[in-house]
Amino acid sequence: MxxxxxxxxxxxxxxxxxxxxxxxxxxxxxxxxxxxxxxALVQWxxxxxxxxxxxxxxxxxxxxxxxxxVHEALPExxxxxxxxxxxxxxxxxxxxxxxxxxxxxxxxxxxxxHYSSHVAAQRARLNTETVSSTGHPDYWIDPxxxxxxIENVIDENGKPPSMALLTYPDGNYGNLPDAKKVASICHEYxxxxxxxxxxxxGRMPVDANDIGADxxxxxxxxxxxxxxxxxxxxxxxxxxxxxxxxxxxxxxxEIELLGCTARGATLMTMIASFPNVVKRTRExxxxxxxxxxxxxxxxxxxxxxxxxxxxxxxxxxxxxxNIYEISQKAKSGRYFLYKELKSRNIHGxxxxxxxxFKLSTFGAGRENLSTVVDAFDEIIKKYE
Amino acid sequence: MxxxxxxxxxxxxxxxxxxxxxxxxxxxxxxxxxxxxxxALVQWxxxxxxxxxxxxxxxxxxxxxxxxxVHEALPExxxxxxxxxxxxxxxxxxxxxxxxxxxxxxxxxxxxxHYSSHVAAQRARLNTETVSSTGHPDYWIDPxxxxxxIENVIDENGKPPSMALLTYPDGNYGNLPDAKKVASICHEYxxxxxxxxxxxxGRMPVDANDIGADxxxxxxxxxxxxxxxxxxxxxxxxxxxxxxxxxxxxxxxEIELLGCTARGATLMTMIASFPNVVKRTRExxxxxxxxxxxxxxxxxxxxxxxxxxxxxxxxxxxxxxNIYEISQKAKSGRYFLYKELKSRNIHGxxxxxxxxFKLSTFGAGRENLSTVVDAFDEIIKKYE
Numbered sequence: 203m204x205x206x207x208x209x210x211x212x213x214x215x216x217x218x219x220x221x222x223x224x225x226x227x228x229x230x231x232x233x234x235x236x237x238x239x240x241x242a243l244v245q246w247x248x249x250x251x252x253x254x255x256x257x258x259x260x261x262x263x264x265x266x267x268x269x270x271x272v273h274e275a276l277p278e279x280x281x282x283x284x285x286x287x288x289x290x291x292x293x294x295x296x297x298x299x300x301x302x303x304x305x306x307x308x309x310x311x312x313x314x315x316h317y318s319s320h321v322a323a324q325r326a327r328l329n330t331e332t333v334s335s336t337g338h339p340d341y342w343i344d345p346x347x348x349x350x351x352i353e354n355v356i357d358e359n360g361k362p363p364s365m366a367l368l369t370y371p372d373g374n375y376g377n378l379p380d381a382k383k384v385a386s387i388c389h390e391y392x393x394x395x396x397x398x399x400x401x402x403x404g405r406m407p408v409d410a411n412d413i414g415a416d417x418x419x420x421x422x423x424x425x426x427x428x429x430x431x432x433x434x435x436x437x438x439x440x441x442x443x444x445x446x447x448x449x450x451x452x453x454x455x456e457i458e459l460l461g462c463t464a465r466g467a468t469l470m471t472m473i474a475s476f477p478n479v480v481k482r483t484r485e486x487x488x489x490x491x492x493x494x495x496x497x498x499x500x501x502x503x504x505x506x507x508x509x510x511x512x513x514x515x516x517x518x519x520x521x522x523x524n525i526y527e528i529s530q531k532a533k534s535g536r537y538f539l540y541k542e543l544k545s546r547n548i549h550g551x552x553x554x555x556x557x558x559f560k561l562s563t564f565g566a567g568r569e570n571l572s573t574v575v576d577a578f579d580e581i582i583k584k585y586e
Numbered sequence: 587m588x589x590x591x592x593x594x595x596x597x598x599x600x601x602x603x604x605x606x607x608x609x610x611x612x613x614x615x616x617x618x619x620x621x622x623x624x625x626a627l628v629q630w631x632x633x634x635x636x637x638x639x640x641x642x643x644x645x646x647x648x649x650x651x652x653x654x655x656v657h658e659a660l661p662e663x664x665x666x667x668x669x670x671x672x673x674x675x676x677x678x679x680x681x682x683x684x685x686x687x688x689x690x691x692x693x694x695x696x697x698x699x700h701y702s703s704h705v706a707a708q709r710a711r712l713n714t715e716t717v718s719s720t721g722h723p724d725y726w727i728d729p730x731x732x733x734x735x736i737e738n739v740i741d742e743n744g745k746p747p748s749m750a751l752l753t754y755p756d757g758n759y760g761n762l763p764d765a766k767k768v769a770s771i772c773h774e775y776x777x778x779x780x781x782x783x784x785x786x787x788g789r790m791p792v793d794a795n796d797i798g799a800d801x802x803x804x805x806x807x808x809x810x811x812x813x814x815x816x817x818x819x820x821x822x823x824x825x826x827x828x829x830x831x832x833x834x835x836x837x838x839x840e841i842e843l844l845g846c847t848a849r850g851a852t853l854m855t856m857i858a859s860f861p862n863v864v865k866r867t868r869e870x871x872x873x874x875x876x877x878x879x880x881x882x883x884x885x886x887x888x889x890x891x892x893x894x895x896x897x898x899x900x901x902x903x904x905x906x907x908n909i910y911e912i913s914q915k916a917k918s919g920r921y922f923l924y925k926e927l928k929s930r931n932i933h934g935x936x937x938x939x940x941x942x943f944k945l946s947t948f949g950a951g952r953e954n955l956s957t958v959v960d961a962f963d964e965i966i967k968k969y970e
Contacts, residue, residue: 203658210861215622233633238599249617249807274587289673423633430850460676466814477594
């Protein structure tokens with residue numbers, strides 16, 4: 203591509219089509235910015251803006267109040283001894299794996315784990331032993347599966363895995379496993395546990411110390427109303443010198459964070475949204491009620507919600523044989539559902555899916571959720 | 587910190603004090619957003635906004651036009667066979683080191699390298715052999731130093747280093763070494779070269795293929811008018827299967843990028859600014875003229891610019907014995923210069939520095955630079 207006037211015109215400012223839709227995309231519902239975060243973006247958007255008064259370490263910046271946020275507010279919020287901001291939950295997971303395990307080591311993780319947990323392990327050149335769920339329709343993770351998996355690793359390698367990982371909740375079914383029990387089982391074998399809370403921190407109350415997790419990771423853009431990429435990483439005192447080890451040549455810089463992570467507006471949006479985010483986690487019960495109400499309504503329309511039931515999270519997976527049947531004869535084929543929802547200003551179910559799909563009710567409120575339920579009702583009737 | 591109403595009030599939206607100052611901070615001058623990027627921030631600020639229509643891989647997204655940007659425009663702009671966006675230049679450097687070198691291997695780098703080059707090598711658990719500059723006052727990197735360093739590594743380890751790194755320009759003196767020569771020397775030993783262009787890509791014309799660099803990294807927030815953290819990574823065809831290797835379990839995901847990097851507004855600001863950024867690199871001569879003019883003016887006021895002379899970049903390092911002398915008797919001591927400049931709405935020389943400091947003239951324009959020169963003149967006269 204020659205970079206002449208006409209090809210350059212392809213770039214520049216672009217508009218986002220689904221911006222003002224009712225959004226039920228699990229990836230997006232928890233990352234919609236607060237008004238304060240939107241203001242922060244404009245104020246702090248310039249590159250390296252937060253570094254105006256940097257003393258050499260991002261988390262030590264006093265102006266703006268990053269130090270208090272990282273060292274006082276976040277540890278209290280997620281119940282971790284030491285916290286840092288990172289470039290995302292996956293970057294947090296890799297940082298932990300790369301710190302506590304050596305190449306060739308084994309780790310244990312649930313088979314509902316996000317793909318990025320597997321890819322992080324592959325990047326760290328680790329082997330993985332998975333804990334199976336019960337499969338369809340509950341996809342339940344039995345905590346005892348962690349004991350079995352750890353023992354398998356010991357049997358095969360003569361030593362326990364370097365760590366275990368539990369997805370809380372998983373990103374397909376929104377299932378919340380018994381994390382406390384998993385932590386306690388892992389600790390019986392002296393195996394530290396990482397809790398992947400990309401879909402929980404910022405949505406619901408989570409406390410790493412209460413659960414007994416040694417590492418906890420969260421996602422700003424997924425669940426903390428932040429502009430990404432940004433995540434959080436909480437580490438227990440026992441492991442903080444390992445994960446946050448400093449450079450021998452550049453004493454202020456933490457090696458695993460490459461010295462500095464969310465060096466810009468992303469962090470300021472997380473701080474801007476924080477008061478609202480803390481408060482919304484205190485109203486989590488209402489979100490669960492909305493999810494259950496929505497699940498019941500969709501089931502009344504002929505779909506089936508799989509995973510935990512009654513459900514405990516806004517992320518839900520539905521099987522929709524009736525919608526699939528319509529797609530077999532509809533003019534737009536498997537894209538008919540996407541188009542029908544789009545024409546009703548509803549965004550978030552992946553285009554082309556009909557037989558099953560996931561969605562999230564987080565933050566939508568009962569009124570918008572009613573609109574979505576009515577839309578499904580209308581669409582089904584339209585094709586009857 | 588209890589997260590009650592009064593402590594939460596410490597966070598939320600904050601204003602940025604130096605936002606509208608004349609900015610000469612080397613970290614910041616190339617990262618000031620264009621109007622288009624500021625608009626993009628508001629439009630694409632929500633978490634995972636760019637993923638509305640993701641086919642499973644960030645760089646393959648067609649709407650917005652990420653695929654064309656990453657696979658057509660960027661390769662042309664930086665002269666690299668394959669390009670990806672990353673979370674920043676340091677993240678790009680680590681990705682390359684972690685891909686092409688094994689733990690315990692050696693790499694060679696210039697001793698003007700940014701701290702994050704060293705920290706990236708430490709994170710990848712590599713050993714480093716440095717190429718010295720000529721020291722004060724030129725800080726010149728002799729390309730032949732790379733031959734010596736490579737031979738030292740061979741002598742000590744029986745094999746050449748896994749790669750070499752050259753900083754182009756360095757972040758202290760703004761020196762532009764003979765990168766072509768360094769590349770050619772490295773290739774004589776079959777050692778691939780990474781060019782750290784955090785301070786050049788987006789400011790001045792740079793072409794990896796023309797120089798002969800195997801890897802090239804740039805920084806969006808430092809030099810491409812982007813909201814960070816975001817960077818670019820260019821790789822020659824020869825190494826692209828290694829650096830961008832895919833997951834065996836998740837076929838669309840590139841391991842070294844953890845599947846996905848700049849998954850949000852950061853990328854949209856880079857795309858929004860791109861037409862302007864391309865055009866400004868074509869006016870680089872004017873920036874160099876401004877830098878030289880500014881350097882001469884400051885030297886006339888009793889300061890000395892060290893490094894390349896005449897200078898070839900907007901980033902410059904000054905020694906200021908006269909300013910230091912004033913600080914010895916000024917009421918605010920070593921903070922006097924910062925305060926005097928601040929009162930004249932000039933930001934970017936690190937608070938507390940007087941004996942020497944670095945600054946950048948990039949994008950300021952002759953009028954603002956005259957204001958800065960006049961400010962120094964006034965300040966010196968005031969304390970005479």
